[in-house]
Amino acid sequence: xxxxxxxxxxxxxxxxxxxxxxxxxxxxxxxxxxxxxxxxxxxxxxxxxxxxxxxxxxxxxxxxxxxxxxxxxxxxxxxxxxxxxxxxxxxxxxxxxxxxxxxxxxxxxxxxxxxxxxxxxxxxxxxxxxxxxxxxxxxxxxxxxxxxxxxxxxxxxxxxxxxxxxx
Amino acid sequence: xxxxxxxxxxxxxxxxxxxxxxxxxxxxxxxxxxxxxxxxxxxxxxxxxxxxxxxxxxxxxxxxxxxxxxxxxxxxxxxxxxxxxxxxxxxxxxxxxxxxxxxxxxxxxxxxxxxxxxxxxxxxxxxxxxxxxxxxxxxxxxxxxxxxxxxxxxxxxxxxxxxxxxxxxxxxxx
Numbered sequence: 481x482x483x484x485x486x487x488x489x490x491x492x493x494x495x496x497x498x499x500x501x502x503x504x505x506x507x508x509x510x511x512x513x514x515x516x517x518x519x520x521x522x523x524x525x526x527x528x529x530x531x532x533x534x535x536x537x538x539x540x541x542x543x544x545x546x547x548x549x550x551x552x553x554x555x556x557x558x559x560x561x562x563x564x565x566x567x568x569x570x571x572x573x574x575x576x577x578x579x580x581x582x583x584x585x586x587x588x589x590x591x592x593x594x595x596x597x598x599x600x601x602x603x604x605x606x607x608x609x610x611x612x613x614x615x616x617x618x619x620x621x622x623x624x625x626x627x628x629x630x631x632x633x634x635x636x637x638x639x640x641x642x643x644x645x646x647x
Numbered sequence: 648x649x650x651x652x653x654x655x656x657x658x659x660x661x662x663x664x665x666x667x668x669x670x671x672x673x674x675x676x677x678x679x680x681x682x683x684x685x686x687x688x689x690x691x692x693x694x695x696x697x698x699x700x701x702x703x704x705x706x707x708x709x710x711x712x713x714x715x716x717x718x719x720x721x722x723x724x725x726x727x728x729x730x731x732x733x734x735x736x737x738x739x740x741x742x743x744x745x746x747x748x749x750x751x752x753x754x755x756x757x758x759x760x761x762x763x764x765x766x767x768x769x770x771x772x773x774x775x776x777x778x779x780x781x782x783x784x785x786x787x788x789x790x791x792x793x794x795x796x797x798x799x800x801x802x803x804x805x806x807x808x809x810x811x812x813x814x815x816x817x818x819x820x821x
Contacts, residue, residue: 488807495781497788497803522814527783529763530675 485512490519658698661707662691668784669715675779676719678768686718693718712786713794716776723772759817766816770809777805778813 485493485502492498493506493516506512669690673683693714694707767775773795780791781802788806792799 487811488803491807491810492803495788495806519814522817523782523810525759525817526763526813529760530767530779530783531671532760533674533680 484509485515487519490516494519494523658695661694665707665711666691669711672712672715672779672784673719675767675783676716676772676775677722682722686715686722689718690715709786709790709794712780712784716780716794720772762816762819763813766813770812774805774809774812777802778809781806782810 485505489498489502490506490512493502498506506516666687670683670687673686673690674680677683677686690711694711767778770778776795777791777797780786780794781788786794788799788802791797792802795802797805
């Protein structure tokens with residue numbers, strides 16, 4: 481007497497693809513014969529169900545809960561964004577600033593100051609029309625007199641005349 | 648099964664002889680009657696094109712099964728978004744209470760139907776194909792292997808796993 485048949489061998493017997501030795505065993509073993517009958521009945525029941533029209537699918541009522549499917553999608557998108565961020569070229573991510581020695585910076589500042597604020601340009605100021613003649617007299621060597629100097633006759637030249645006109 | 652095999656093809660005759668079987672196969676593999684109708688039409692459109700292009704007599708039974716299985720596979724692939732949307736769907740209880748057209752169908756318990764269908768839909772696509780062709784359609788192991796492009800040993804393995812899982816379900820184990 482051979483060993484009892486495995487489920488796989490029983491199925492082969494049911495399918496008509498078993499070896500002769502298995503068929504012989506099945507005929508002589510009541511336990512295997514009973515298992516064979518169960519297998520045949522189960523497959524008949526399954527077959528009868530599956531040849532009937534398939535039931536439709538419907539959405540079961542669900543409480544609003546955490547949706548793992550969308551969570552998986554969100555995680556995948558997040559990972560893709562992170563990977564895309566890491567894959568970008570590093571050179572564009574930061575501006576390189578060269579280190580400047582402190583002494584060089586102060587020299588540069590001094591040169592810049594001298595270039596922008598030359599002493600010759602300091603005197604160039606807007607002058608009112610009534611002051612032009614005074615200014616011209618001063619440049620010509622004269623100097624405005626005070627009122628007292630004028631009265632004492634200590635002023636001469638055009639400056640005096642100008643002051644006299646003003647009086 | 649192959650009454651029309653290797654004979655000159657009359658399209659109408661072919662359609663009448665094989666349509667119901669192809670439709671049932673598509674319904675089992677797609678679990679959607681509307682999709683199954685569409686795919687069945689596609690399959691017979693291919694029959695017509697093949698007939699016009701070749702005209703040679705072939706074994707139409709296996710040819711149709713192969714084309715139908717491939718068309719169902721394509722439909723499942725193209726409908727990935729639908730699958731995604733409907734991933735959480737369950738079998739509708741109301742449909743299980745609907746009586747079958749046969750007395751046998753009526754005699755089946757509502758609970759048993761629910762469990763068997765649910766378990767069948769949980770099988771892998773390959774297991775569903777093998778179980779349907781081998782167990783329900785009655786093709787031999789070698790024919791199933793030819794239709795699905797597998798080895799006979801692989802067909803036996805898929806069939807064993809499918810049968811094991813379905814029987815476990817029938818006994819009330821998940």
